[in-house]
Amino acid sequence: MIRVVLVEPEGEYNVGFIARLCKNFSVNELYIVNPKVNISDAIRFSAGGKDILINAKIVSSFDEAVADVDIKIATSSIADNKGDILRKSIKPWEVIPLIQDKKTALIFGRESVGLTREEIFKSDFLLHIPANPEYPVLNLSHAVGIVLYEIWKYRYITSSLSSQSMSN
Amino acid sequence: MIRVVLVEPEGEYNVGFIARLCKNFSVNELYIVNPKVNISDAIRFSAGGKDILINAKIVSSFDEAVADVDIKIATSSIADNKGDILRKSIKPWEVIPLIQDKKTALIFGRESVGLTREEIFKSDFLLHIPANPEYPVLNLSHAVGIVLYEIWKYRYITSSLSSQSMSN
Numbered sequence: 040m041i042r043v044v045l046v047e048p049e050g051e052y053n054v055g056f057i058a059r060l061c062k063n064f065s066v067n068e069l070y071i072v073n074p075k076v077n078i079s080d081a082i083r084f085s086a087g088g089k090d091i092l093i094n095a096k097i098v099s100s101f102d103e104a105v106a107d108v109d110i111k112i113a114t115s116s117i118a119d120n121k122g123d124i125l126r127k128s129i130k131p132w133e134v135i136p137l138i139q140d141k142k143t144a145l146i147f148g149r150e151s152v153g154l155t156r157e158e159i160f161k162s163d164f165l166l167h168i169p170a171n172p173e174y175p176v177l178n179l180s181h182a183v184g185i186v187l188y189e190i191w192k193y194r195y196i197t198s199s200l201s202s203q204s205m206s207n
Numbered sequence: 208m209i210r211v212v213l214v215e216p217e218g219e220y221n222v223g224f225i226a227r228l229c230k231n232f233s234v235n236e237l238y239i240v241n242p243k244v245n246i247s248d249a250i251r252f253s254a255g256g257k258d259i260l261i262n263a264k265i266v267s268s269f270d271e272a273v274a275d276v277d278i279k280i281a282t283s284s285i286a287d288n289k290g291d292i293l294r295k296s297i298k299p300w301e302v303i304p305l306i307q308d309k310k311t312a313l314i315f316g317r318e319s320v321g322l323t324r325e326e327i328f329k330s331d332f333l334l335h336i337p338a339n340p341e342y343p344v345l346n347l348s349h350a351v352g353i354v355l356y357e358i359w360k361y362r363y364i365t366s367s368l369s370s371q372s373m374s375n
């Protein structure tokens with residue numbers, strides 16, 4: 040079970056695109072903490088994800104968004120802050136074994152400042168998508184898309200393998 | 208060498224976000240065929256990819272965009288058009304061995320109608336990102352992000368492995 044948690048998102052296009060990605064990759068739940076946008080302004084970017092956006096759970100705190108999950112995966116555009124390692128980061132493909140059969144929150148931060156130290160500290164793992172070291176800061180919705188794709192890909196490959204072996 | 212080719216893109220946010228993704232994943236060239244947007248309207252979505260957008264090559268035909276590449280990879284939101292199989296599709300991770308040491312065009316279609324049959328026919332392979340069978344149609348820029356991420360990931364993993372073996 041996957042829940043995408045957006046913490047204080049600022050761009051209506053990002054919120055709408057993320058609802059679309061949730062539909063594209065069969066995410067079970069979308070939670071938005073204290074959005075800085077009007078959800079109605081995000082709808083025009085949601086395409087086939089409109090129902091997911093309309094049914095997104097709007098909460099007022101980070102704690103409410105993650106209270107009932109088994110594992111919390113925070114995300115960051117910074118690979119390794121040598122001066123201040125709060126959490127050693129993992130890669131997207133390394134998250135797969137950690138989330139099997141677990142109610143999982145994938146937590147994404149504000150376009151302006153990402154997640155706070157406290158929000159990262161409250162999480163279990165910190166995920167960093169490797170990218171150009173000169174510019175590893177992805178747009179919020181594109182970071183979401185890549186993480187959801189990696190998780191979907193694993194489901195896709197394992198279900199193809201089991202249907203092949205069942206037909207043999 | 209990777210060239211991203213956008214065929215008649217319609218959304219300025221998509222064009223801007225794609226320039227950003229090209230910077231995030233060190234794409235060498237961005238070509239835009241007959242854009243339906245003003246590049247100046249796309250700039251505010253390009254963030255650190257602004258230079259890539261400003262230097263994007265604007266051409267008036269598909270043929271111009273791909274004339275000098277070794278391999279052309281078209282993309283489609285349709286996995287398998289059973290009534291009309293023009294090309295059997297490959298998955299993103301399957302493209303990796305095909306593009307090694309090749310000047311590669313990754314070709315993405317119009318938000319409204321994708322690529323034409325002719326454009327797909329002129330290409331060498333057709334790539335489909337597996338997603339929810341009920342809604343596999345990704346937003347254009349998110350499709351680009353996922354393909355560039357897969358290609359980057361391969362470079363990332365192989366360069367980590369060679370720096371490990373060199374230090375042994």
Ligand SMILES: Nc1ncnc2c1ncn2[C@@H]1O[C@H](CSCC[C@H](N)C(=O)O)[C@@H](O)[C@H]1O
Binds near residue numbers: 150154166170178
């Ligand atoms: N390379 C990357 N890996 C993982 N998540 C990333 C990422 N790039 C962006 N994101 C996600 O996108 C969000 C907005 S980008 C935030 C950038 C901000 N200037 C900062 O200082 O953090 C991040 O909080 C994270 O959730």
Ligand SMILES: Nc1ncnc2c1ncn2[C@@H]1O[C@H](CSCC[C@H](N)C(=O)O)[C@@H](O)[C@H]1O
Binds near residue numbers: 065194198337338339
């Ligand atoms: N939350 C989820 N939503 C949809 N499919 C899921 C899923 N979790 C696991 N799966 C499995 O993952 C597979 C991915 S889609 C499979 C595509 C199809 N077999 C083809 O080749 O075209 C589904 O068949 C489904 O069995």
Ligand SMILES: Nc1ncnc2c1ncn2[C@@H]1O[C@H](CSCC[C@H](N)C(=O)O)[C@@H](O)[C@H]1O
Binds near residue numbers: 337343346347350
């Ligand atoms: N699942 C997927 N796999 C590969 N490319 C995809 C994709 N979803 C969207 N795209 C890319 O995003 C572009 C815009 S989506 C185009 C949708 C259009 N209604 C159609 O009929 O094709 C596509 O041309 C393709 O380049």
